[in-house]
Amino acid sequence: MKSILKVVFVIIGTIIGAGFASGQEIWIFFNSYGHLGAFGIILACSISGLLIYKIFKIMQKENLTTYAELLEKISNKKILNQAISIIISLFLIISFYIMIAGMSAYFNQEFGVQNWICSIIMSLLCYFTLKRNMKGIVIVNSILIPCLILFILYLGIKNFNYGINNLYINQPNLPWSWIFSSIIYASYNSIVLIPMLVELKEYINTSNKAKVVAILSTLILSIVGICLIYILFRNPNAYKLELPMVEVVKEFGKIYSYLYGGVVVTAIFTSAISAGYGFLTNQVEKKEFTKGDVEKRKNKYYQRLLLIICLIAPIIANFGFSNLVSKLYPMFGILGLIQIVAILKIKCTKSNC
Secondary structure, eight states, X not given: OHHHHHHHHHHHHHHSOHHHHHSHHHHHHTGGGBXXXXXXXXXXXXXXXXXXXXXXHHHXXXXXXXXXXXXXXXXXXXXXXXXXHHHHHHHHHHHHHHHHHHHHHHHHHHHOOOHHHHHHHHHHHHHHHHTTHHHHHHHHHHHHXXXXXXXXXXXXXXXXXXXXXXXXXXXXXSTTHHHHHHHHHHXXXXXXXXXXXXXXXXXXXXXXXHHHHHHHHHHHHHHHXXXXXXXXXXXXXXXXXXXXXXXXXXXXXXXXXXXXXXXXXXXXXXXXXXXXXXXXXXXXXXXXXXSXXXXXXXXXXXXXXXXXXHHHHHXXXXXXXXXXXXXXXXXXXXXXXXXXXXXXXXXXXXXXX
């Protein structure tokens, strides 16, 4: 159970990033549909849960160890695999920079701290965490994510009566468009999630463990997402801010605003290191090392690339958090559908997935 919970917390830490915890993603993809948004978040999380189970099953049954091997399993067409790999790499590194921009946006919105100062501090924290590879990520998520989940659930309970009394249904411009929005949301999250699942294979070595991880992840993410949807209903104009949830939570009291700021910072950090690690391992896998101590050379390349992306981060972060989320995530969501469809079509050769 300990290994299962570790994996669940890493998965949740990967998905609940700055966009999710700040309310930007939730507002863009779900709140505009009113009460239907709750069904949307359940659908999106269920798709993610199905992918989690499928990936672990494929990795176990086919004895795959790297993301490159998974891509080969997805398709034997080299051009398609290269296209998917490029999309993954772009999204991971962009997500890494979006998280750093989110951290800067929070401290700028709440305390007036200049963006470049926050982005430098965030870059340094990511650098020292990622130097420890996957062990650092598991440790950070195991400590921070349970606190994040419990606090959001507490706010959801405090908001329960308000949420029940203010249910409403917006009529989407296109029928069932909330379903499409949910699929796009699950799709772009899968881009950063799948490489992370590959790295977590050592913790999940049986089919039952994979099933429990998928179910727990789906339930927790759905409940947390629904809590955020109905809390955001308290202030219909909050979406105009970079971090709408931080503003809405002020209605519960000033202390809650500061506490939720800690939630947002936690979510940003855990998601940033997940995206950064996914990008780094993806690049290391692509590069061929044929001479000398291969593992040593791989680690040296990993460390050098880590330093480069962290040095560039403060520059990219100045483009603005909400602009990056609203423009880039939906685009990558559409591209990510290619990978989701390909994975769900896979039939394991050793036994059924």
